[in-house]
Amino acid sequence: xxxxxxxxxxxxxxxxxxxxxxxxxxxxxxxxxxxxxxxxxxxxxxxxxxxxxxxxxxxxxxxxxxxxxxxxxxxxxxxxxxxxxxxxxxxxxxxxxxxxxxxxxxxxxxxxxxxxxxxxxxxxxxxxxxxxxxxxxxxxxxxxxxxxxxxxxxxxxxxxxxxxxxxxxxxxxxxxxxxxxxxxxxxxxxxxxxxxxxxxxxxxxxxxxxxxxxxxxxxxxxxxxxxxxxxxxxxxxxxxxxxxxxxxxxxxxxxxxxxxxxxxxxxxxxxxxxxxxxxxxxxxxxxxxxxxxxxxxxxxxxxxxxxxxxxxxxxxxxxxxxxxxxxxxxxxxxxxxxxxxxxxxxxxxxxxxxxxxxxxxxxxxxxxxxxxxxxxxxxxxxxxxxxxxxxxxxxxxxxxxxxxxxxxxxxxxxxx
Amino acid sequence: xxxxxxxxxxxxxxxxxxxxxxxxxxxxxxxxxxxxxxxxxxxxxxxxxxxxxxxxxxxxxxxxxxxxxxxxxxxxxxxxxxxxxxxxxxxxxxxxxxxxxxxxxxxxxxxxxxxxxxxxxxxxxxxxxxxxxxxxxxxxxx
Numbered sequence: 001x002x003x004x005x006x007x008x009x010x011x012x013x014x015x016x017x018x019x020x021x022x023x024x025x026x027x028x029x030x031x032x033x034x035x036x037x038x039x040x041x042x043x044x045x046x047x048x049x050x051x052x053x054x055x056x057x058x059x060x061x062x063x064x065x066x067x068x069x070x071x072x073x074x075x076x077x078x079x080x081x082x083x084x085x086x087x088x089x090x091x092x093x094x095x096x097x098x099x100x101x102x103x104x105x106x107x108x109x110x111x112x113x114x115x116x117x118x119x120x121x122x123x124x125x126x127x128x129x130x131x132x133x134x135x136x137x138x139x140x141x142x143x144x145x146x147x148x149x150x151x152x153x154x155x156x157x158x159x160x161x162x163x164x165x166x167x168x169x170x171x172x173x174x175x176x177x178x179x180x181x182x183x184x185x186x187x188x189x190x191x192x193x194x195x196x197x198x199x200x201x202x203x204x205x206x207x208x209x210x211x212x213x214x215x216x217x218x219x220x221x222x223x224x225x226x227x228x229x230x231x232x233x234x235x236x237x238x239x240x241x242x243x244x245x246x247x248x249x250x251x252x253x254x255x256x257x258x259x260x261x262x263x264x265x266x267x268x269x270x271x272x273x274x275x276x277x278x279x280x281x282x283x284x285x286x287x288x289x290x291x292x293x294x295x296x297x298x299x300x301x302x303x304x305x306x307x308x309x310x311x312x313x314x315x316x317x318x319x320x321x322x323x324x325x326x327x328x329x330x331x332x333x334x335x336x337x338x339x340x341x342x343x344x345x346x347x348x349x350x351x352x353x354x355x356x357x358x359x360x361x362x363x364x365x366x367x368x369x370x371x372x373x374x375x376x377x378x379x380x381x382x383x384x385x386x387x388x389x390x391x392x393x394x395x396x397x398x399x400x401x402x403x404x405x406x407x408x409x410x411x412x413x414x415x416x
Numbered sequence: 417x418x419x420x421x422x423x424x425x426x427x428x429x430x431x432x433x434x435x436x437x438x439x440x441x442x443x444x445x446x447x448x449x450x451x452x453x454x455x456x457x458x459x460x461x462x463x464x465x466x467x468x469x470x471x472x473x474x475x476x477x478x479x480x481x482x483x484x485x486x487x488x489x490x491x492x493x494x495x496x497x498x499x500x501x502x503x504x505x506x507x508x509x510x511x512x513x514x515x516x517x518x519x520x521x522x523x524x525x526x527x528x529x530x531x532x533x534x535x536x537x538x539x540x541x542x543x544x545x546x547x548x549x550x551x552x553x554x555x556x557x558x
Contacts, residue, residue: 012517019513023426023504043481044488050518130480150480150507152514384446
């Protein structure tokens with residue numbers, strides 16, 4: 001491939017993979033089953049120049065390839081602000097870079113959660129995925145194997161079908177490095193949706209880029225909760241793989257992922273720590289005026305949209321002073337439209353954002369000061385990225401706050 | 417007398433500049449602004465410019481979109497001229513490798529031993545040489 005026999009684009013991509021493989025200490029290249037591309041978000045002209053160069057050299061993907069969110073909602077473009085010069089630059093760049101990846105033959109999913117609707121990698125298969133939440137979900141919940149790929153190498157793997165044998169492709173690198181002990185939590189707390197982004201946030205904090213192992217959690221946990229855990233752990237830290245003993249596929253027992261549990265650090269997670277962590281993550285105070293609700297980071301699943309419809313159905317309308325957003329992928333949008341849920345959301349003044357996300361595109365209106373979310377990832381990034389205050393809450397608290405127009409949460413949620 | 421620190425070549429090239437020593441890792445996504453200045457308020461080198469510097473630190477951290485942002489700084493000629501780190505940092509190296517393929521620009525990145533990092537001090541003049549099987553940083557005597 002390096003000699004240009006399969007074209008200049010393949011040769012360029014193979015040079016990149018070979019060099020990265022050398023840097024990571026890989027012994028050889030392996031075949032991959034699928035790729036997920038993150039380089040389609042617009043952070044500047046450089047990424048567009050690279051994508052256009054690949055297109056001009058004739059690049060085409062050779063394995064099933066999904067794409068992450070872009071910086072534009074192609075289905076509802078009016079939702080993305082294009083008022084300032086910077087906003088217009090980003091919106092125009094976003095359209096062009098999304099088109100360049102489309103030209104390379106990707107499946108135009110434009111979602112950060114391709115694993116819930118578009119492609120479901122099998123246990124033990126090697127894949128080359130970028131986007132931190134998708135990486136951690138594929139490795140941990142599905143048991144597929146991907147290293148933590150970033151922008152640019154993702155498409156290089158997609159157009160060659162190859163990846164360096166390094167990192168989390170290697171079984172020895174998939175063992176647990178630290179234990180998070182949740183046994184002291186009550187069954188009620190273990191059932192709370194907010195528990196999972198908080199556990200993720202703590203795991204990222206303790207683990208950095210190592211593999212955390214949870215003990216003391218239920219054997220059946222809805223994958224939306226595991227999605228929230230993974231996304232938060234890959235935001236506060238760089239977690240690419242977690243195990244939950246008795247729940248996730250590579251960890252039927254503690255011994256299957258940790259040879260000698262007493263030789264690695266153990267951190268105890270209790271109700272006090274959860275309380276403190278939620279207070280630390282939230283930058284707004286109880287009773288603040290609420291400007292916006294942001295759900296669906298990572299992109300909402302069909303079940304999450306249904307839960308929101310159920311939550312909104314029994315109670316009063318949301319306050320007219322609050323903007324209510326839920327982000328999802330276009331495949332889920334279609335399914336939820338057919339099921340009648342999207343019409344119900346629109347009837348409740350909820351704006352459905354697709355193809356992008358309220359924290360990567362300019363969705364929040366000027367003057368937005370306080371946002372409530374059920375996403376640990378949004379809570380981690382939004383204060384710095386968007387300059388707004390944020391509160392991490394349960395779905396029920398998000399809806400309740402939206403009805404009152406004021407930030408409201410249970411300050412003693414984790415005890416009892 | 418000049419002092420030579422040997423290391424491992426991660427990306428290739430030759431460059432000279434003034435050292436900017438970072439006491440803690442930095443994310444090129446969010447941690448460094450569009451003008452190449454450290455923008456993270458809690459960072460000890462907050463407001464220091466990376467432009468044209470030999471950046472010395474243990475590693476980068478945070479989002480893999482750091483590759484994109486480093487490459488954007490290269491495109492605008494606002495990147496460091498060389499980077500000295502202690503880990504085979506995939507995020508930094510990816511940005512540099514793709515920058516070379518797209519713009520034909522070199523930015524040598526070398527890996528040195530953690531113990532050697534203390535030899536570098538902000539303001540020193542350093543030349544970084546990185547080629548196949550050989551990498552060194554030459555610290556000019558002040």
